[in-house]
Structures are given as C-alpha cells and as structure tokens.
Amino acid sequence: MEKLIVIGGGAAGMTAASWARRLKPNMDIIVFEATRMVSHAPCGIPYYTEGLFNDENLFMTYTPEYFKEKRKIDVKINTRVVEVNLKDRNIVIFENLEKKKYEFDYLVLSMGARPKRIDSEGEKILYVHHPADATQIRNELWSSSRIAIIGGGILGIEMAEALQARGKKVILIHRGKYLLNRMLDEDMGKIVTEKVMSEVEVKLNESLVEIKNGGKLIITDKGKYEVDATVVAIGVEPNIDVVKGQIKIGETGAIWVDDHMRTSVPNVYAAGDAAESVNIITKKPDWIPFAPVANKMGFVAGNNIGGKEVVFPGVVGTVITKFKEYIIGKTGLTENEARRYGIKTVSAIVRHKTRARYYPGGKDIIVKLIAEENSMRIIGAQIIGEEEVLGRLNMLAAVVQKGFTAEELFFVETGYVPPVNRVWDVVTLAARKLYTGVGGE
Amino acid sequence: MEKLIVIGGGAAGMTAASWARRLKPNMDIIVFEATRMVSHAPCGIPYYTEGLFNDENLFMTYTPEYFKEKRKIDVKINTRVVEVNLKDRNIVIFENLEKKKYEFDYLVLSMGARPKRIDSEGEKILYVHHPADATQIRNELWSSSRIAIIGGGILGIEMAEALQARGKKVILIHRGKYLLNRMLDEDMGKIVTEKVMSEVEVKLNESLVEIKNGGKLIITDKGKYEVDATVVAIGVEPNIDVVKGQIKIGETGAIWVDDHMRTSVPNVYAAGDAAESVNIITKKPDWIPFAPVANKMGFVAGNNIGGKEVVFPGVVGTVITKFKEYIIGKTGLTENEARRYGIKTVSAIVRHKTRARYYPGGKDIIVKLIAEENSMRIIGAQIIGEEEVLGRLNMLAAVVQKGFTAEELFFVETGYVPPVNRVWDVVTLAARKLYTGVGGE
Ligand SMILES: Cc1cc2nc3c(=O)[nH]c(=O)nc-3n(C[C@H](O)[C@H](O)[C@H](O)COP(=O)(O)OP(=O)(O)OC[C@H]3O[C@@H](n4cnc5c(N)ncnc54)[C@H](O)[C@@H]3O)c2cc1C
Ligand SMILES: Cc1cc2nc3c(=O)[nH]c(=O)nc-3n(C[C@H](O)[C@H](O)[C@H](O)COP(=O)(O)OP(=O)(O)OC[C@H]3O[C@@H](n4cnc5c(N)ncnc54)[C@H](O)[C@@H]3O)c2cc1C
Numbered sequence: 001m002e003k004l005i006v007i008g009g010g011a012a013g014m015t016a017a018s019w020a021r022r023l024k025p026n027m028d029i030i031v032f033e034a035t036r037m038v039s040h041a042p043c044g045i046p047y048y049t050e051g052l053f054n055d056e057n058l059f060m061t062y063t064p065e066y067f068k069e070k071r072k073i074d075v076k077i078n079t080r081v082v083e084v085n086l087k088d089r090n091i092v093i094f095e096n097l098e099k100k101k102y103e104f105d106y107l108v109l110s111m112g113a114r115p116k117r118i119d120s121e122g123e124k125i126l127y128v129h130h131p132a133d134a135t136q137i138r139n140e141l142w143s144s145s146r147i148a149i150i151g152g153g154i155l156g157i158e159m160a161e162a163l164q165a166r167g168k169k170v171i172l173i174h175r176g177k178y179l180l181n182r183m184l185d186e187d188m189g190k191i192v193t194e195k196v197m198s199e200v201e202v203k204l205n206e207s208l209v210e211i212k213n214g215g216k217l218i219i220t221d222k223g224k225y226e227v228d229a230t231v232v233a234i235g236v237e238p239n240i241d242v243v244k245g246q247i248k249i250g251e252t253g254a255i256w257v258d259d260h261m262r263t264s265v266p267n268v269y270a271a272g273d274a275a276e277s278v279n280i281i282t283k284k285p286d287w288i289p290f291a292p293v294a295n296k297m298g299f300v301a302g303n304n305i306g307g308k309e310v311v312f313p314g315v316v317g318t319v320i321t322k323f324k325e326y327i328i329g330k331t332g333l334t335e336n337e338a339r340r341y342g343i344k345t346v347s348a349i350v351r352h353k354t355r356a357r358y359y360p361g362g363k364d365i366i367v368k369l370i371a372e373e374n375s376m377r378i379i380g381a382q383i384i385g386e387e388e389v390l391g392r393l394n395m396l397a398a399v400v401q402k403g404f405t406a407e408e409l410f411f412v413e414t415g416y417v418p419p420v421n422r423v424w425d426v427v428t429l430a431a432r433k434l435y436t437g438v439g440g441e
Numbered sequence: 442m443e444k445l446i447v448i449g450g451g452a453a454g455m456t457a458a459s460w461a462r463r464l465k466p467n468m469d470i471i472v473f474e475a476t477r478m479v480s481h482a483p484c485g486i487p488y489y490t491e492g493l494f495n496d497e498n499l500f501m502t503y504t505p506e507y508f509k510e511k512r513k514i515d516v517k518i519n520t521r522v523v524e525v526n527l528k529d530r531n532i533v534i535f536e537n538l539e540k541k542k543y544e545f546d547y548l549v550l551s552m553g554a555r556p557k558r559i560d561s562e563g564e565k566i567l568y569v570h571h572p573a574d575a576t577q578i579r580n581e582l583w584s585s586s587r588i589a590i591i592g593g594g595i596l597g598i599e600m601a602e603a604l605q606a607r608g609k610k611v612i613l614i615h616r617g618k619y620l621l622n623r624m625l626d627e628d629m630g631k632i633v634t635e636k637v638m639s640e641v642e643v644k645l646n647e648s649l650v651e652i653k654n655g656g657k658l659i660i661t662d663k664g665k666y667e668v669d670a671t672v673v674a675i676g677v678e679p680n681i682d683v684v685k686g687q688i689k690i691g692e693t694g695a696i697w698v699d700d701h702m703r704t705s706v707p708n709v710y711a712a713g714d715a716a717e718s719v720n721i722i723t724k725k726p727d728w729i730p731f732a733p734v735a736n737k738m739g740f741v742a743g744n745n746i747g748g749k750e751v752v753f754p755g756v757v758g759t760v761i762t763k764f765k766e767y768i769i770g771k772t773g774l775t776e777n778e779a780r781r782y783g784i785k786t787v788s789a790i791v792r793h794k795t796r797a798r799y800y801p802g803g804k805d806i807i808v809k810l811i812a813e814e815n816s817m818r819i820i821g822a823q824i825i826g827e828e829e830v831l832g833r834l835n836m837l838a839a840v841v842q843k844g845f846t847a848e849e850l851f852f853v854e855t856g857y858v859p860p861v862n863r864v865w866d867v868v869t870l871a872a873r874k875l876y877t878g879v880g881g882e
C-alpha cells in the first residue's frame with residue numbers, strides 16, 4: 001500500500017491529505033502535527049484575544065477525530081517530526097521518549113511559517129502565532145494593562161485593535177514611516193496610519209534596541225517604555241529547518257516547488273507557508289504566507305499525489321486586514337514593489353461612497369489602482385473602506401491575475417442598486433481615471 | 442461650429458454630452474429633456490417612496506445649472522422633442538406653443554425606456570418610472586392603505602419593500618411561478634420568493650384580467666382584490682417612437698447600434714435604455730436597461746462624437762436588487778436563458794457564511810455558478826446574501842466577461858480575514874464544486 005506522510009496539520013497539510021484521500025481511497029495517510037490542533041486558523045487569534053469568542057475548538061475547522069473517522073486519515077497530534085531523511089525516505093518522531101521511524105512513498109512538507117524572533121528573551125515577550133498557544137497568550141495579555149506591540153504590520157494592527165478593545169493601553173512601535181508599509185504604498189498607508197493613531201499610541205520611525213526586565217522595559221533608538229508585556233509582531237519566516245540541506249530552498253527562503261507543488265526531491269511535495277511560489281505578474285519567486293494560498297497549494301499537492309494533475313497558477317499577493325471600521329486590502333504589486341522590479345507604473349486613487357447619495361448609511365471607500373505604463377494592464381490595487389471591500393478586492397485579484405487593461409476593467413458590467421453602491425462604482429471610476437486621465441463622477 | 446443635439450437628459454444623454462464637451466470644447470451642445478430633471482437616477486424612487494429621503498433634488502447627480510455653467514452644455518428642460526427628421530437632420534420642439542426646429546450635425550438618441558402599460562386606465566393606476574413624477578406618486582401611495590402591485594420583478598419587489606416599510610398592506614400579484622423569474626433560475630428565485638412571502642401577501646401564478654374603479658378593483662384569473670391604489674410594474678420597453686420608421690430597430694425593439702453606438706444613420710448615435718446591445722456570451726442582440734450600462738454607452742457615444750475612438754464591448758446582463766436583508770444579484774446567463782440559446786450548462790450552488798465561524802454577525806450567502814459544459818467557462822452567476830454581495834457580483838461579471846473557466850475562478854487569489862469572509866470564499870467553493878464536483882469546505 002502507498003504511504004503518504006504529511007508534516008504539519010495546518011490548512012495546507014490537511015487539505016493535501018484530504019484530497020489525496022479522496023482520490024486514493026486506499027492510500028495509507030498519516031499526518032504528524034506538533035500541537036493538539038489540526039486544520040486550524042491562526043487568523044482567529046486577534047479576535048480570540050479581543051474576547052469575541054472563547055471556545056478554543058472554534059479554531060479548528062475539523063477535529064482530529066473527524067479526520068480519523070470520516071476521512072480515514074491517521075492524525076497524530078502532539079507529535080513533532082524531529083528528523084526528515086529524504087534520501088532514506090523516512091521521518092523520525094519521539095514516541096514514549098524513543099525515536100521511531102516512519103517510511104513514506106509520498107511526503108508533504110507543510111510546516112508553515114514561524115514568527116521572526118528578536119534577540120531579547122523573557123517571560124513577558126510574547127509571539128502570537130499558533131492557536132494552540134492562544135489561551136496562554138490571551139491570559140498573559142488580559143492580566144496586563146500596558147502592552148507594547150513591536151511591529152506595525154498586519155498582525156501588529158490587528159492585535160492593537162483587539163487589545164485596545166479589551167481596555168488595554170497599547171503602544172505600537174514601528175520602524176517604518178507609516179503602518180502596513182510592506183502591504184500599502186505611502187499614500188494609502190498614511191490613511192490607515194492616521195486612523196490607528198487616532199485610537200492607540202503609535203511610534204513611527206522608531207527601532208527596537210532591546211527589551212529588558214523579561215519583556216517589561218522596551219528600549220528603542222528614541223526612548224524607553226515601561227509596560228506589563230510585549231507582543232512581538234515583526235513578521236514571519238518559512239519553518240523549514242527540518243529539511244534544510246536536503247532539498248532546494250528558493251530565493252525567498254521557502255522550499256522551492258514547481259507548479260505541481262513538487263520539490264526538488266521525487267514524490268516530496270511542499271505546500272502552504274513552507275513553500276515558495278511564483279508571482280504571476282513578475283514571474284519571479286514570491287512568498288505569500290496567507291491562508292487562501294496555503295489551502296489552494298494543499299489542494300494542488302493533494303490532487304497531484306492522488307493522481308489528478310492540477311497546476312498552481314502562482315500568486316498575485318492578495319492581503320486583507322481590518323482595523324476598527326476600516327477594512328484594508330491589497331492585491332498584486334504596490335507601486336513600491338513595482339519600482340523594485342523595474343516596472344514603470346501609472347496609478348489613480350478615487351475616494352467614493354458605498355451607497356447612493358440619498359441612501360442612509362453610506363461609507364467612505366478609497367481605491368488605488370496601479371497599471372503597467374505601456375500595456376495599461378492593472379498590476380495592483382489597494383482598497384480602504386468600511387464595507388464591501390472584500391468582493392471588490394477579490395474582483396481586482398481576478399483582474400490582476402488575468403491581466404485586464406484599465407479599459408477592460410472600466411467596461412466590466414458592474415451592478416447597481418442604491419443601497420449597496422453608486423451607479424459609477426468606485427472601481428469603475430478608478431479604472432476610468434487611469435484609462436482617460438479624468439476623475440470625478 | 443459643429444452642433445450636437447441630445448434627446449433625453451438621463452444618465453446616457455448627460456454622460457454622452459459631457460464627454461463630447463470634454464473632447465470638443467467648442468462644439469455647440471444642446472440637450473432636450475422633457476421633464477425638469479437631468480442626470481437623474483430613477484433607481485432611487487423606491488427608497489424615496491419608503492421615505493428614506495425627502496429632497497427630490499437628490500435624484501439628480503448634477504443640476505441643469507451645473508451643466509450650463511460648468512460644462513457649457515445648453516440644457517433645455519421641460520422641453521420635449523416632438524419630431525425627429527433624420528433625413529433633414531433636424532428635430533422639432535414646441536416653444537411658446539410654436540413649433541421650432543433645431544438642426545444638428547451629431548445626434549444622440551437617449552430617450553430611455555418607458556413602463557409597459559396595461560389596458561385599463563384610472564387615476565389610481567400608477568406607473569413608477571420617472572423621478573420627476575416621484576413626489577406625486579408617493580403622495581398617492583402614502584395616502585393609500587391597501588396597495589396592489591402587479592408584477593413580481595425587480596421593481597415590484599423593491600416597491601413592495603418600500604410600501605410595507607411605510608406600513609401599507611401590500612398585495613403582490615405575479616404571473617410567474619416564482620418572483621424575479623426573468624432574473625433568476627427557479628432554485629434561487631424560490632429562496633427570494635419565500636422571503637418576500639414571509640413579509641407581504643404574494644399571489645403567484647396569477648394573471649391580471651383587468652383593473653376597475655380607476656385602480657381600486659383588481660380582477661385576476663383567480664380572484665378579485667379591493668385596494669386603494671395599484672402600482673403596475675410589469676416591465677419596460679424602449680422609448681423610441683420619435684424615430685420609428687427612420688432608423689434601424691433591432692430584434693429586441695431597441696435602436697440598433699454598432700459597437701461605437703452608431704445607429705444606421707450617419708452621425709446619429711443611440712445610448713442607454715433606448716439602444717440595443719450585443720450579449721458577450723451569446724453574441725446575439727440583447728437589451729439590458731440598467732443604469733451602469735446606460736452610463737457606459739453614453740461614455741462611448743460621447744467619446745466617439747468627440748473624436749476619440751472607444752468601443753463598447755457588449756453586455757453580460759448584470760442586475761442587482763434588494764429586498765429587506767437580502768441583496769440579490771445575477772450576471773451573465775441564467776440556466777433558463779442558456780437553454781433558450783441551446784447552450785448546455787452545468788451548475789453548482791453553495792450556501793456559505795460571510796464571516797468566520799467564530800466571528801460575530803456572520804450572514805448567509807448563496808452563490809450559484811453556471812458554466813458551459815464543454816469549455817467549463819463561467820457564463821452566469823446568481824447570488825443571494827445579506828452582505829458583501831455587490832463586490833462578488835462584480836467579480837463574477839468580470840469573470841463572465843473575460844471567459845474564466847471554473848478552474849481559473851477557483852484559483853483566483855481571494856483575500857481572507859475572519860470579520861469579512863471564510864478562508865474558502867463562497868465563490869471559490871462554488872467554482873471548486875463546478876470544477877471538481879466536490880462540495881463542502
Ligand atoms: C496570528 C495570525 C493571524 C493570521 N491572520 C491571517 C488572516 O487574517 N488571513 C490570512 O489569509 N492569513 C492569516 N495568517 C496566515 C495563515 O494563518 C497562514 O498562511 C496559514 O495558517 C498557513 O497554513 P500552513 O498549513 O501552511 O501552516 P500552519 O497553519 O502554520 O500549519 C503548520 C502546522 O505545522 C505544524 N508543524 C510545524 N513543524 C512541525 C513538525 N516538525 N512536526 C509536526 N508538525 C509541525 C505546526 O504546529 C502547525 O500546526 C495569520 C497567521 C497568524 C499567525
Ligand atoms: C423605478 C426604477 C428603478 C430603477 N432601479 C435601477 C437600479 O436599481 N439599478 C439600475 O442599474 N437601474 C435601475 N433602473 C434603470 C435605470 O434607471 C435606467 O437604466 C437608466 O435610467 C437609463 O438611463 P437613460 O439615460 O438611458 O434613460 P432615462 O434615465 O430614462 O432618461 C431618459 C430621459 O429622456 C427623456 N425623454 C424621453 N423622451 C424624450 C423626448 N422626446 N424629448 C425630450 N426628452 C425625452 C425622459 O424624460 C428621461 O429623462 C431603474 C429604473 C426605474 C424606472
């Protein structure tokens with residue numbers, strides 16, 4: 001019987017296992033997961049911290065038992081893979097303090113990402129990453145009143161919202177000159193920054209030097225802050241140590257894969273945050289450690305292992321986050337990124353409303369579109385708004401992925417009804433501004 | 442000096458005039474508008490009837506004065522064009538009870554649509570169509586307590602919501618076996634029908650025979666209803682009498698145009714509800730009397746008259762409406778329509794939620810996708826949901842317009858954050874169901 005081993009029971013691993021199972025009903029499938037949770041969603045941690053829900057089990061889409069019973073997938077939780085021997089085609093775990101080997105025909109590497117760490121150590125230095133640790137971290141945070149967050153990226157602002165909503169005094173310390181500076185261009189990022197600054201204390205252009213007193217004293221290049229705890233949210237990196245030196249690693253530091261999710265080693269696949277991808281616009285290696293990509297990579301790996309050929313088209317880099325009333329999204333390249341790749345761009349920003357003038361409750365929405373100058377193809381978009389951001393973002397992801405021109409985007413036959421938009425949708429207006437150079441309604 | 446005349450100052454006419462002006466600063470532009478309103482939005486009438494706003498001027502995006510002053514467009518309101526002589530290249534109006542001729546080099550026909558009428562006449566038989574009549578109709582309705590609506594299409598259900606919200610007793614009489622039966626397939630239409638039936642009295646499969654007592658007695662093939670007033674909402678037709686016999690009329694009854702919005706007569710353009718279009722999927726004539734199409738046709742006509750060549754790509758038929766909490770949209774072909782065109786289809790329906798399991802306030806959302814069987818290209822979509830319908834609908838309009846396959850749609854890199862969707866977006870799941878045959882998360 002063919003043996004499939006999956007390392008890491010997150011989104012990518014469980015999706016891969018599930019699709020392999022569907023296509024090969026008799027395959028022997030084992031998932032090793034270091035924690036007690038599988039098919040979990042770390043994305044919920046900020047909202048759990050905020051206290052919007054209290055049942056830890058809700059982090060899991062399906063339980064280990066469900067996978068065992070319904071999908072005949074042998075899920076071994078609380079079991080860390082400590083060695084991978086790709087030459088000998090086995091992996092090693094500890095079972096009752098003894099090393100135990102498992103052989104595989106197929107292997108999926110889906111160990112995810114891990115938080116980047118700072119040099120300082122301490123009990124009150126917290127990394128928000130795995131749902132299995134969420135309760136412990138939440139307890140620490142709930143018992144603190146003054147909390148520093150290091151890093152003004154997505155996780156930083158989501159945690160700032162959560163902690164401020166819990167009545168904590170938050171100090172957000174950020175190295176960049178505006179928040180979300182890796183996700184948004186400055187024009188859009190500043191709008192978010194202003195909003196966040198109106199709610200919590202933000203220190204911009206300020207770099208961490210060290211953290212002392214076990215997490216209670218922050219020293220930056222500009223000042224000192226006494227707090228009760230510190231959340232470090234300075235980014236993530238691929239969690240791939242267990243295979244390092246045995247497999248091709250890509251430019252981004254994640255495991256290199258082809259468009260079938262095959263690594264450089266036969267019948268060894270990688271998927272999710274552990275795997276690298278190719279950017280559809282630049283055709284260059286890229287790494288987009290977000291859940292929808294992880295799930296789809298798992299789908300591709302699982303199908304190919306199951307014998308059904310599926311090709312992953314690559315990534316455009318769609319990201320969405322929320323701070324208070326603001327939903328903030330981007331897809332494709334920012335102008336900053338485009339510049340780095342030597343792509344000449346033109347862009348347009350339109351601020352509009354989400355409902356007809358006369359319909360109550362209309363909210364602001366701002367769309368930035370970026371096109372490649374020669375072809376006028378849309379290569380990126382950024383949106384900030386209070387409602388109906390998600391669908392527009394997904395629309396623009398499709399547009400970027402297929403290479404619509406600004407003119408083609410303008411002519412997309414959008415729908416209109418007064419309670420949910422304007423007759424000229426904000427996206428249509430932004431496309432028109434790019435395409436004709438003319439703003440206004 | 443070149444002379445442009447525009448007949449009808451609605452969305453299409455004013456957009457055409459504005460773009461012609463922009464490109465030809467010296468052109469002599471006159472718009473004739475039968476009512477006192479220009480660049481108006483009839484779409485607001487149901488919400489005005491509901492009492493959500495009371496300032497009639499809000500129906501207009503810009504006032505006649507604005508066009509005169511800012512855009513140097515001579516807007517003649519309260520001026521109906523009574524004759525058009527395409528051979529002699531002039532139009533005729535009444536000025537102080539005298540006929541007066543105006544000559545043109547370019548003409549835009551943008552008279553819009555008009556409500557289909559029933560045979561019976563009466564003071565209490567109301568047609569909801571032009572914002573200029575909205576106040577009068579609203580007064581009639583507000584002073585009535587029992588109101589019949591004939592027709593369970595978009596306008597019928599929007600008026601039902603409005604009147605019920607005003608505390609009126611509404612009886613909605615509909616010939617079809619479910620509501621919105623020209624917009625939705627039965628599976629989706631039934632969901633809307635159930636919702637409407639839970640709020641107002643609905644009579645299905647019931648045909649009007651006549652209306653008596655000036656609008657106060659409805660006689661159908663199944664019964665009699667005494668009411669205080671009747672709203673007739675049985676559809677619209679192109680308003681083109683003024684040029685009939687002088688110009689090519691298309692199969693749909695609207696004015697035939699090419700993809701530049703040129704009619705069969707040189708330098709005579711048509712745009713908006715008065716004009717026919719070509720369906721991008723079927724390549725057959727189609728008529729989509731909705732505001733975004735009207736505006737874009739006006740844009741195309743205005744640009745071409747202005748000397749900048751712009752091509753209208755055709756229509757897919759995007760429609761969106763609202764009944765209470767439900768936002769209901771469709772784009773592309775329904776299965777019913779596809780069948781009529783001899784297109785073999787496969788379809789998938791997915792019911793999902795708009796937010797993560799654990800995030801408060803998640804709403805139901807249902808997506809139906811329709812693909813052409815051989816190519817698996819998405820040719821239609823229908824959505825019913827309580828939030829985030831618009832953007833998804835527009836996304837699917839783009840998808841239909843560009844001919845994405847189900848697989849390509851599945852691989853669109855959607856964004857995910859727990860407060861605004863699920864990690865597998867409902868659209869992604871529906872695409873996956875089409876593409877793999879497998880449902881579930
Ligand atoms: C706090 C937070 C919020 C986020 N919010 C969002 C969001 O809003 N939207 C979004 O799209 N993405 C978000 N992400 C990213 C998203 O969670 C990841 O992209 C996704 O979880 C990746 O799935 P994965 O299966 O590749 O990895 P993971 O979900 O990280 O799963 C990897 C699993 O492998 C296990 N593992 C690792 N090494 C071993 C080993 N040697 N042996 C056994 N098991 C091992 C780990 O315990 C883990 O369970 C967020 C991430 C975090 C941390
Ligand atoms: C009640 C109602 C609700 C609607 N809701 C929506 C919606 O929610 N979403 C949507 O997309 N669409 C909706 N529509 C449709 C939308 O309003 C039309 O598609 C759009 O108005 C068409 O624009 P137009 O410029 O072609 O025609 P119109 O807006 O109808 O303008 C035509 C103008 O021409 C004038 N005119 C006609 N004949 C003459 C003449 N001989 N001389 C001078 N002037 C003349 C008329 O007075 C009118 O002002 C709705 C329509 C109605 C009636």
